[in-house]
Amino acid sequence: MASLSPEHNVAVCIPSTQQCDGVTLYNINLCVGGVQWSVKQRYNAFAELHEKLVSNHGVARDLLPPKKILGNKEPSFIEKRRCDLELYIQTIINFMHHTLPRELAEFLDFHHYELTHLLQSMARQFYEEGDKVLSEGHPVVFTPLQLHALSYRLKNPLPPSVAAADETDFSHVVDFVTQVKHLVIQGSSQPFRASNIIQNNLPYTLNTFKSVETLTLTEACTAPIGHLGAVRRTTRTLQVNQSGMTQMSDILLCDAVFQETVEGSDPHKWLSLTDVDVSCNQIKKTDDSIALAPNIEKLNLSCNKLSSVESLTKLPHLISLNLSNNLFSELESMHTKLGNVVDLDLSQNSLTSLKGLSKLYSLASLNVSTNNICEIAEVSHISGLPCLETLIITGNPVATVVDYRTKVLELFGQRAAEVCLDNERPTQRELEFVAVLQAIRASREGRLPTLSISSPLPVTTSTLSFNRPDVATAVSEYSVTK
Amino acid sequence: MVFSLAQVPIEPGRARSVPVNSGQSRGREGGTSTTLAWPSLHSLHIAILRGQSSCHELELFSIDSRLPRLAYQIKMSAGPYNYSYIFKYIIIGDMGVGKSCLLHQFTEKKFMADCPHTIGVEFGTRIIEVAGQKIKLQIWDTAGQERFRAVTRSYYRGAAGALMVYDITRRSTYNHLSSWLTDARNLTNPNTVIFLIGNKADLDAQRDVTYEEAKQFAEENGLMFVEASAKTGENVEEAFLETAKKIYQNIQDGSLDLNAAESGVQHKPTQPGRTNLSNDSQSSRDNCSC
Numbered sequence: 087m088a089s090l091s092p093e094h095n096v097a098v099c100i101p102s103t104q105q106c107d108g109v110t111l112y113n114i115n116l117c118v119g120g121v122q123w124s125v126k127q128r129y130n131a132f133a134e135l136h137e138k139l140v141s142n143h144g145v146a147r148d149l150l151p152p153k154k155i156l157g158n159k160e161p162s163f164i165e166k167r168r169c170d171l172e173l174y175i176q177t178i179i180n181f182m183h184h185t186l187p188r189e190l191a192e193f194l195d196f197h198h199y200e201l202t203h204l205l206q207s208m209a210r211q212f213y214e215e216g217d218k219v220l221s222e223g224h225p226v227v228f229t230p231l232q233l234h235a236l237s238y239r240l241k242n243p244l245p246p247s248v249a250a251a252d253e254t255d256f257s258h259v260v261d262f263v264t265q266v267k268h269l270v271i272q273g274s275s276q277p278f279r280a281s282n283i284i285q286n287n288l289p290y291t292l293n294t295f296k297s298v299e300t301l302t303l304t305e306a307c308t309a310p311i312g313h314l315g316a317v318r319r320t321t322r323t324l325q326v327n328q329s330g331m332t333q334m335s336d337i338l339l340c341d342a343v344f345q346e347t348v349e350g351s352d353p354h355k356w357l358s359l360t361d362v363d364v365s366c367n368q369i370k371k372t373d374d375s376i377a378l379a380p381n382i383e384k385l386n387l388s389c390n391k392l393s394s395v396e397s398l399t400k401l402p403h404l405i406s407l408n409l410s411n412n413l414f415s416e417l418e419s420m421h422t423k424l425g426n427v428v429d430l431d432l433s434q435n436s437l438t439s440l441k442g443l444s445k446l447y448s449l450a451s452l453n454v455s456t457n458n459i460c461e462i463a464e465v466s467h468i469s470g471l472p473c474l475e476t477l478i479i480t481g482n483p484v485a486t487v488v489d490y491r492t493k494v495l496e497l498f499g500q501r502a503a504e505v506c507l508d509n510e511r512p513t514q515r516e517l518e519f520v521a522v523l524q525a526i527r528a529s530r531e532g533r534l535p536t537l538s539i540s541s542p543l544p545v546t547t548s549t550l551s552f553n554r555p556d557v558a559t560a561v562s563e564y565s566v567t568k
Numbered sequence: 569m570v571f572s573l574a575q576v577p578i579e580p581g582r583a584r585s586v587p588v589n590s591g592q593s594r595g596r597e598g599g600t601s602t603t604l605a606w607p608s609l610h611s612l613h614i615a616i617l618r619g620q621s622s623c624h625e626l627e628l629f630s631i632d633s634r635l636p637r638l639a640y641q642i643k644m645s646a647g648p649y650n651y652s653y654i655f656k657y658i659i660i661g662d663m664g665v666g667k668s669c670l671l672h673q674f675t676e677k678k679f680m681a682d683c684p685h686t687i688g689v690e691f692g693t694r695i696i697e698v699a700g701q702k703i704k705l706q707i708w709d710t711a712g713q714e715r716f717r718a719v720t721r722s723y724y725r726g727a728a729g730a731l732m733v734y735d736i737t738r739r740s741t742y743n744h745l746s747s748w749l750t751d752a753r754n755l756t757n758p759n760t761v762i763f764l765i766g767n768k769a770d771l772d773a774q775r776d777v778t779y780e781e782a783k784q785f786a787e788e789n790g791l792m793f794v795e796a797s798a799k800t801g802e803n804v805e806e807a808f809l810e811t812a813k814k815i816y817q818n819i820q821d822g823s824l825d826l827n828a829a830e831s832g833v834q835h836k837p838t839q840p841g842r843t844n845l846s847n848d849s850q851s852s853r854d855n856c857s858c
Contacts, residue, residue, distance in 0.1 A: 217649035240688055244722035252834070255726065257656055257706040260691045294691070 094119035096183045098194070100172040103164055110164055112171055118200055123281035125195045129153075132171060138189045139178065150174055199281050201235040202245055206254040208232060212262035213253040225268035230306060231278060233271065233290035236263065237312070240294065264296040269317075273306025273329070286310065291341075292317045303329055308340040318354070323361040331367040335375035354378050365389045365408070372397050387412065388431070395423050402426075410434050410453070417442025432457070433478070440467045449474050455508075456481035462493045469497035480508045492516050496523040651695050651702040655815055656832040657808075658723055658756075660748050661733035662741040663712030666767040669798035670733065671709045674808050679799050686711040688719045696809060698816045704836075705812065724755035728824075728832025729763065729811040734782075736766045736795060737774040742782065749789060759824045760832065761814045765807050766795040 097117040104111050104126070111126040132150065139145040151170035157163060182190060186203070196203040219226060239256060273286045286307040292298075293315025301317060302325040326337050342354060356379040369390040376382070377400035384406040385398075392412040398404060399422075406429040414435035420442045424430075429451045430443075437457040443449070444467040452474060459482040468474060479485055479494065485508075487493065495502040495512055502520045503512055512520070659667045668690060672680045675692040690709040695702055708727070710720035724730070730752050734741040745764070752762055764786045766777065779795060786793035792810060796803035818824035819833065826835055 221649045241719065243718050244725070246722070255656075255834075257654075257691075257708070261693055261706050264691055264693070 096179050098172075098175050098179050100168055100175065103168050110159070112168060114175065114194065116194060121199060121281060121283060123195060123199050123279070123283075125193075125280070127193065129158075129167065129171070131193065132174070135189060135193045139187070142189070143182070143187055145178065145181070149177060195279075198279055199231075199283065201238055204232065204235050205239055205256060205259055208235075209254045209256060209258040213255075213258040216258065216262040220262070220265050220267075223267065225270045225300070225302070226266050227270040227272050229278075230271065230273050230285040230288045230290060230310065231283060233292070234288035236260075236294060237289070237291045240291075260294055263294045266295060267297050268300040268302075269295060269298045270302045270304065271306045272304050275305070275307075291315070296320070299323065301325070303327070303337070305329065308336045311340045314341050318356050320358060321356060322358045323363075324356070324359055325363040327363070327366045329367060331364060331369055333369060333371060333373045333375070334364065335373055337364070338375045338378045355380070357381060360384065360403070362386065374400070376400055394418075395420075398424055405429060407431070419445070421445040421447070428473075433481075438464075440464045443468050444470065447471055447473065451476035453478040454482070455479060458482065459484045462487060462490070462497075465494050466497050469499070475504055476506045478508055489519075492519045492523060496520045496527070499524065651704040652836055653701060653703045653816075653819075654834040654836060655703055655705050655728045655812055656726055657705055657707040657729040657731060657811070658727040659707065659709045659731045659733060660720070660724075660752065661712060662735070662738075662744050662748075665712065665733045665735040665738075665741050666798045667712065667731075667733050668709050670731070670765065670767060670796070670804055670807075671707055673798045673801055673804045675707075677801070679801070685713065686716075688716050689723060694808075696812055698809070698812050701816065703812055703816070705808065721751065721755060724752060726830040726832050727756050727760055728815050729761045730756060731763050731765055731807060731811065732791070733765045733767050734777070735768050736777045736782075737768050737771050739776045742766075742777045745785065749791075757828075757830055757832070759818055761811050761818070762789075762791050763807055763811045764791045764793040765803075766793075767798055769795040769802060770797040770799050 095118075098114060100112050100114050102113045104113065106126075109128050111128055112132075114125045114127060116123055116125070133153065136145070136150040140147050151167055151174065154163065158167075178190065186196065188206075191197055191200075191203045197207040198204065236259060240260075244256060269292075275284060275286045277283065278285050286305075287310065289310045289312050291313035292311060293313045296316045298317045298320050300323040301321045304325075305328045308326065308329055308331060324337070329337075331337060338356065339354060358381070359379040360381055361384045362379065362382050363386040365386050366389040369387060369392060372387070372392065372395055374397050376397050380401065381403050382401045383403050385401070385404060386408040388408045388410040390412055392409060393414055395409070398407070402425060404425060404427055407424065407427050408431040410431045410433040412435055414432060414437055416439060417432075417437065424446065426448045427446065428448055430446070430449055431453040433453045433455040435457050437454060437459060440454065440459065441464075443452070449468075449471050450473045452468065452471075453476075455478045459479065462484060464484070465479070468477070477494075484490065491507060491512070494507060495505060495516060498505050503517055505512070659671060661667055663685070666683075668683050668686050669680055671690070671692045672678060672683070675694045686709060688711055692707045692709060693704060694707075695704050697703070708723045710716070710723060732745065732748050732752065734745055736742075749762070752760070756762075764782065766779070766782050782795075783793055785791075792814065794803045794807050794810070796807055798804060815824065815833065819826065824831055824833065826833055
C-alpha cells in the first residue's frame with residue numbers, strides 16, 4: 087500500500103487531456119509504491135494551487151506555464167500546455183515529495199489513496215466532528231482502506247515528517263475509533279475511485295475498536311480481517327451481508343489460522359452476541375462454529391444456499407430463525423434440529439410438505455409463504471402445535487383452493503379463532519363457517535358436535551342451538567376447558 | 569445542576585416546583601430517559617445527577633393542548649464530549665512492569681489480572697478535571713519489548729506527559745530507567761513532564777528497590793515520583809492527575825506554548841452546552857385553561 091516512506095518514489099505524469107463541458111481537463115497519473123491513481127484537473131486549479139505554493143511554501147512564481155486568454159482551445163496549444171504542466175508538476179513533486187504540503191496533497195488526491203494523508207484527513211474529521219457523531223450514536227462507516235491504513239499505522243513507526251499534536255494527530259483517529267459503538271464496514275470489490283486499489287483485498291485488524299456493539303459488514307470480505315480483539319467480546323449485533331460467505335466460520339473465526347472449532351475454545355467465543363444477520367451470502371451449511379456464539383437469540387439466514395439445518399441445537403437461546411429464500415425442499419423432524427424456536431420463517435423455499443414441523447411445539451409464528459404446498463391436508467401437520475398463533479401460507483398453490491381460509495382454520499379445531507392466518511384474524515363469518523365444517527366432520531366421524539368454538543359473542547353457536555341456556559352452558563364449558 | 573425553564577409560563581402565586589431526579593427508568597437505546605408529566609405545573613426544576621462521564625440532554629417533546637401539562641424527556645448521552653484541553657501522554661518502561669495495568673486501572677478503575685503483552689501500542693482516554701477545567705487525556709501505552717522499540721519510539725513525539733514505570737520487585741527494571749530517560753529526553757520536547765512510577769507497591773515483601781534510592785534518582789533528574797499499585801489502585805490516580813496539574817501549571821505560567829508544534833496539548837474551545845430545550849410553549853399558553 088501507498089505509504090510515503092523514503093523508499094517510495096512518487097512518479098507523476100500527465101499522459102493525456104480531455105474536453106468536458108468546454109473545459110480542458112488534464113489527466114494526472116500518479117504512482118506511489120505500487121498504488122496508482124489518476125486525477126483530473128483543469129488549468130485554473132493548477133493556477134490556484136500554484137498561488138498557494140508560492141505564498142505558503144516559497145515556490146518560484148515563474149514555474150507555472152503562463153495563462154492564455156485567446157486561442158486556448160487549439161489542439162497544438164493544449165498539447166504544449168500539457169507538456170509544460172507535466173514538467174511543472176514533476177518539478178514540484180521532486181522538490182516537495184518528502185514534506186508534501188497539504189495543498190499539494192489534496193490537489194493530487196493523496197488524502198484519498200495514500201495512508202499518511204488519508205489518516206491525517208481522518209484525524210482532522212474526527213477531531214472536528216467525532217464527539218458529535220459519537221454523542222448522537224449514529225453508525226460510523228469505515229472503508230477497508232481506512233481500516234487498513236489504521237492497522238498499518240499501528241504496526242509501523244509514525245513517519246517523522248508528520249507534524250504531531252495538531253488536529254491531524256494520529257491520536258485523534260485512535261481516540262475516536264476506540265469509542266465507536268456502531269461500526270459499519272462498507273467494502274467493495276471494484277477499484278477504489280480512480281485507482282488500482284481493490285479494497286476487499288486489503289488486510290486489516292479491528293483490535294483498536296474497544297466498544298463496538300453493532301458490527302455490520304456490507305459487501306466486505308471477511309478473510310482480510312486479521313484480528314478482532316475486543317470486538318468479539320463486545321459485539322451484540324452482527325450483520326454480514328453480500329460478503330460471499332460460504333459458512334458461518336468465515337466471520338466467527340475470521341481471524342483464526344485454523345478455521346475449525348475446538349471444543350471449549352473460549353478465546354474465540356462471541357459471548358455478547360444475541361442478534362445475527364448473515365442474509366444474502368452463499369452459505370450452504372450451518373457449521374459447528376455457530377457454537378462459538380451460544381447466546382444467539384435471533385438468527386437471520388435468509389437469501390443463502392441452505393437446504394438443511396445443522397448445528398443449530400447448539401444455540402439454546404435461539405428464539406427467532408429466518409430461513410427464507412433458501413433451497414429447502416423438505417423438512418425432516420425439525421424438532422430434533424431446532425430447540426425452543428418461537429418464530430420461524432421458511433418463506434420462499436420449495437417446500438411441498440409441512441410434516442417435519444409437526445412436533446416443533448414451541449412455534450408461535452410460522453411463515454411458509456411462497457413455497458410449493460398443494461394440499462390442505464399438509465396444514466394438519468401443524469394444526470396440532472399448541473402455541474401457533476400466526477401462520478402465513480399465502481403464495482402457495484394451496485391458497486387458491488376454494489374456501490381455503492376456512493378449510494385451513496377448520497383444522498385448528500377449538501383454536502381456530504386464535505390463529506391469525508395470512509395476517510388476518512378469522513372473521514365472525516369465517517368462524518361460523520368453520521363451526522359448521524367442524525360439525526359436519528364430527529357427525530361424519532360419528533361424534534356429537536361440541537359447541538366450543540371460542541367467540542366473544544354467542545352468535546356463532548346460535549346457528550346450532552336456539553335456546554339461551556344452552557348457549558350459556560356452552561360458553562361456560564368453553565371457559566372451563568380453556 | 570438545575571435548569572430553570574424561562575419558557576414555561578408562571579402565574580404569580582401559583583408557581584409550583586417539582587424536583588426531579590433523573591436516571592431511574594430505562595429508555596431509548598444509548599441512554600436513560602425519563603418521561604415526566606404533571607398537570608398544573610408552572611415551574612420545573614430538574615436536578616440531574618451529573619455522572620462523571622455523561623452529559624445530559626433535556627428536550628421538551630410534547631405539550632398537551634388543553635392541560636398545562638409538560639412532558640420532558642431527559643436523555644443522557646453515552647459519552648464524554650465536553651472538555652477544553654487534550655493532553656497527550658505516553659507510558660514507557662520495561663516489559664512486565666505493569667504499564668498496561670496502570671492504564672487500565674486509571675481508565676476502567678479495575679485491575680486486569682492476566683494482561684496480555686502489548687503488541688506495539690495501545691490506547692486509552694479519560695476525562696479529568698484540573699482547576700475546574702475538563703481535560704481529556706489521550707494516553708499511548710507502549711510495548712516494553714525491545715522488538716517494538718522502533719514503533720514505540722515514534723510516539724514520544726508530541727507527548728505532554730511521560731509516565732516512566734519500573735517494578736519495585738525487580739531491580740533490573742529500575743536499572744534500565746536511565747536508558748528510558750535518555751530516550752524520553754531525546755525524543756520529547758523540553759517541556760514534557762516526566763513522572764516516575766514505582767509500580768507493584770502492594771508487593772512490599774518482595775521489594776528490591778527502596779523508596780529512598782528511587783526518590784533520590786527522581787530528584788537528581790528532576791522527575792516527579794510516586795510508588796503506586798495498579799492492583800490496589802493506590803496512587804494511580806495521583807500519578808496521572810499530578811502530571812496533568814504540572815502540565816496545566818506550565819500552560820498557565822506560559823512555559824508551555826500551546827501553539828508550538830509538538831507541545832502535546834491542544835486547546836479545544838468548549839462547545840455551547842449540549843442542553844437543548846426545543847420548546848413550543850406558545851401553544852400551551854394559548855390554550856391554557858387555568
